Each structure stands twice: as structure tokens, then as C-alpha cells.
Amino acid sequence: MSITYRGTVALITGASAGLGAEFARQWAERGADLVLVARRLDRLEELAAGLEQRYGIRATAVAADLSLPGAGAALRAELDARGIRIQTLVNNAGFGSHGPFLEQDPAQIDRMIQLNVTAVAGLTRAFLPDLAADGRGALVTLASAAAYQPTPAMAVYGATKAFVLSLTEAIAYETRRSPLRVLAVSPGPTSTEFFDVVGSRDAAVGRMATPEQVVTTARRALERSSTPPSVIYGLGNRLSALASALAPRRLTLAVAGRALKA
Template identity: 75%
Template sequence: MTMTYRGTTALITGASSGLGAEYARQWAQRGADLVLVARRRERLEELAERLEREHRVRARTLPADLGRPGAATELRAELDALGVSVQTLVNNAGFGSHGPLADQEPARVAEMVQLNVMAVTELTRAFLPDLLADGRGALVNIASAAAYHSTPAMAVYGATKAYVLSFTEAVGYEARGSSLRVLAVSPGPVRTEFFDVVGTRDAAVGAMATPEQVVTATRRALERRTTPPSIVVGLGNRLSAAAATLSPRRVALAVSGRVLKA
């Protein structure tokens, strides 16, 4: 079935570009009002103006750095003050880095864990009671195909995404008696600014997907009568995830190390 989100509001993090902007576009196309969160105010406002004009929805912008401790709690408080209720939460914000852990800046590692793990956890906890009570929307957390592998040269990133996958599947099981759809989405490499932040294309393993392909796969999974707890986007990524599960961990680790040029 094709779902409509008219009469609901979707909160999307990392919405200034890439996957976040595409989630905003496809949800607005189906009638959802939006709360767009990212650090770059100008980009958020440009996106919000365009989506309001093209789809006749309300798009609020809340610039915030979710890599800062306490930002998720402040975001919930700000929405409460505005009287905005949220029916769909898309935890998309995140980043990675490439290289041996010993060479990583400790502050950058801490920021990655804060954004990829703590912000996802805190935002999910902050909004989950309302999402469950309403039941018209969805909880979507962006994991990664890297969640299915140990990832030398991207040790922290892969581990954070493994957390997102496990966390979301568990929350989905807890929510099984409700009408809320809960989904972890694990894409492989996507044509976004992600690799500009990483600083190398060595981490781009497999065929590149477009943001539209990933978000469309998300939406179709949510539209199925029985929502799976998680999806891996792309046939090659699904095969790789299955192979990693079936292979001895030492073998899978060695393959990942060679592929990621660790």
C-alpha cells in the first residue's frame, strides 16, 4: 500500500543534504509537515522554503549540533515549547572517519560516538512514547552495511553503526504490539557528502547508491503490511552482510581489512 503522512510531522536529522534532504523531500511529497535539523542553517532554510513551495507543507528549521552532549534534550524541549508533536523520527545524522584508531583525534572520536550513538539513543527515547501513542508514523534509524562487519580503518564508525542496528531491532521488537513502524536502514556507499567528511574514497566499498534509491527502499519497506526490523539496501550489500554472518569472524575481519585498506 502507498502510505500518506498528511496530518503528521516528521523530524529528520542531518537534513541539510544527502539522505536527510531526500527523506524530507519524499515525506513532504506524501503530505508530512517537517522539522529539519542540521548544523547548516542556510541550507536548511533553502530546503524548507523549496519543500513548502512545492508540496504545500509546513517545514520548520531547527539548526543544532547533535554531536554536542545535551543537544537532543534541548531539541525536544524546543519542540515542546513550540507546541510541535512528532509522529515520525528519522535519525539520519552521522559521520565516519578513515584510518587507524591510534591516529584519530580523541575529540573527533568522541564526537562521532556522541552523534552516531548517543544522539540516536537520546532522540529515540525522547520521542518514542509519543510515536507509540500516535502510531501513524515511523521510527527510522540509519545504520550502515558496515554494521554487519568489523571495519578496520573505520573501527569506531563500524561499531557505532552495529549499535544502531542492534538497538533499533530491539526497540522494534518492544514496539511489536503497536502500530508504529520501526526500521533500521543499512545502505552501502551513497552519493552524498559522507566521503568528503571521511576524507577518502577507500571506504566506498561496492556500487554507489543514490539518496533517492535508499529513501525509496525505506518507504517501500515501511509500506509493507509487516515491516521488517531492518533492511540492507542493495543486492551486493545484502550478499556481503549474509557472507559476513556465515563466515568465521577471523576470515571476515581479514577480508574487511583488505577491502578498507587498513
């Protein structure tokens, strides 16, 4: 079925580039007003102005560092003060790093957990009551193909995405009697700034997807008559996740370690 988001507001985190910007474009194309959140206000304002002009929607840019404690509640309070109600939440912000856990910067580990885990949980808890009561929008989280097995050389990143996947699927079950659609989308390597931040292409295992392909997969999953709790982009990633579930854990770990050049 085809879904319109006209008359709703979608909050998209990490919206200044990559998957976040593509979520913004596809939701604006379907009539949603937007709240675009990231640290780089100049890029957000440029994206917001372009989407408003092209699609005739309203886009609000909000600069926020979601890696700070209490970021979810603070953002909710700011939007309440502006009189903005959210019907769709896309938890897209996140980052990863590559290398042995022993050599990772402790401050970077803390920031990654705060952004990939704590902020996702905090934002979801802050806005979920309104999302479930309204039911016209959706809750979307960005997990990863890395969520389906341990990821040596990306140990913290993989663990954070396993949390996101598990949390989202559990919420999908808990809210199954509401009209809200809840989805975790798990892409493999995608052509975004992600690997620039990671600092290595060794983590790019498998065929590179485009942001449009990943977001279209998520949107089409939401448009099904019965939305699945999670979806994996790409046949190779789906087969890998299935193999990881069926194979002995030790074998899965060894395969992942070789693939990620741990």
C-alpha cells in the same frame, strides 16, 4: 500498500543535504509537515522554503549541533515550547572517518560517538513515547552495511552503526504490539557528502547508490504490511552481510580489512 503522511510531522536529522534532504523530499511529497534539523541553518531554510512551495506542507528549520551532550532532550524541549508534536523520527545525522584507530583524533572519536550513538539513543528515547502512542508515523534510523562486520580503518564508525542496528531492531521488537513502524536502513556507499567528510574514497566499497534509491528502499519497507526491523540496500550489500554472518569471524575481519585498505 501506499501510505500517506498527511496530518503528521516528521523530524529529520542531518537534513541539510544527502539522505536527510531526500527523506525530507519524499515525506513532504506524501503530505508530511517537517522539522528539519542540522547545524547549517541557511541550507535548512533554503530546503524548507523549497519543499513548502512545491508540496504545500509546513517545514520548520532548526539549527542544532546534535554532537553536544543532552542534544536530544534539548531538541524535545524546544519543540514542546513551539507546540510541535512529532509522529515520525528519522535519525539520519552521522559521520565517519577513515584510518588506523591509533591515528584518529581523540576529540573526533568522542564527537562521532556522541553524534552516531548518544544522540540517536537520546532522540529516540525523547520522542518514542509519543511515536508509539500515536502510531501514524515511523521510527527510522540510518545504520550501514558497515554494521554487519568489524571495519578496520573505520573501527569507530562501524562500531557505532552496529549499535544503531542493534538498538533499532530491539526497539522494533519491544514496540511490536503498537502500530508504530520501526526500521533500521543500512546502505552501502551512497553519493552524498559522507566521503568528503571521511576524507577518503577507500571506504567506498561496492557500487555507489543515490540518496533516492536508499530512501525509496526505506519507504517501501515501511509500506509493507509487516515492516521488517531492518533492511539493507543493494543485493551486493545483502550478500556481504549474509557472508559475514556465516563465515568465521577471523575470515570476515581479514576480508573487511583488505576491502577497506586498512
